[in-house]
Amino acid sequence: MEGKGSRVMSTKTLSLVQVALMIAMTTLVTMTVRVPIFSGYTHLGDSMIFLAAILLGNRKAFVSASVGMMLADILSGYLIWSPFTFVIKGVMAFIAGTIAYRNGKEGEDFGNNLVAFVAAGVWMVLGYLVASGFITAYLTTEHVSFIQGIIVSLRDVPANCIEVAVGILIALPLGKVIKKANLF
Numbered sequence: 001m002e003g004k005g006s007r008v009m010s011t012k013t014l015s016l017v018q019v020a021l022m023i024a025m026t027t028l029v030t031m032t033v034r035v036p037i038f039s040g041y042t043h044l045g046d047s048m049i050f051l052a053a054i055l056l057g058n059r060k061a062f063v064s065a066s067v068g069m070m071l072a073d074i075l076s077g078y079l080i081w082s083p084f085t086f087v088i089k090g091v092m093a094f095i096a097g098t099i100a101y102r103n104g105k106e107g108e109d110f111g112n113n114l115v116a117f118v119a120a121g122v123w124m125v126l127g128y129l130v131a132s133g134f135i136t137a138y139l140t141t142e143h144v145s146f147i148q149g150i151i152v153s154l155r156d157v158p159a160n161c162i163e164v165a166v167g168i169l170i171a172l173p174l175g176k177v178i179k180k181a182n183l184f
Helices: 002-032 045-056 058-075 079-100 110-138 146-181
Strands: 034-037 040-043
Touching: 002 034, 002 040, 002 045, 002 058, 034 146, 040 146, 045 058, 045 079, 045 110, 045 146, 058 079, 079 110, 110 146
Parallel strands: none
Antiparallel strands: 034 040
């Protein structure tokens, strides 16, 4: 009886440690390599979101991505973006994890992971376009309409697309190696 309980506890503990590790890695990688863009910055953190999606699945990846990216925003002085980031990056990870684990693939199918990451990346680009339009229209002193805010925010779309593409290029091979070595 004691053995079974400790096994459940160790599984829960392992799960908690994995999520905490991915939160820390997401925050660290996001804050380490940053390139300023018009309304914020682009970074390598998406690679950690995609990695979490294939290593942890959708729910745990949601937590690690939303908390890790929100912390990066807060610690980097982009507090206004943090609630948007929490939702956008969390849902991005959930989408990627859901697709990566569909039909029993368990995040191990390279092609399926690519589809998962592209779908999640489209969500992220559109999510930040809307969020930037909202911030520009309602949370700044620029006095523009929401549609004008969206139009102004189109300038960040190419950088966000590059962010997703680089994240995919890093996460696909790294995830394959980590899964194959059974390290996580």
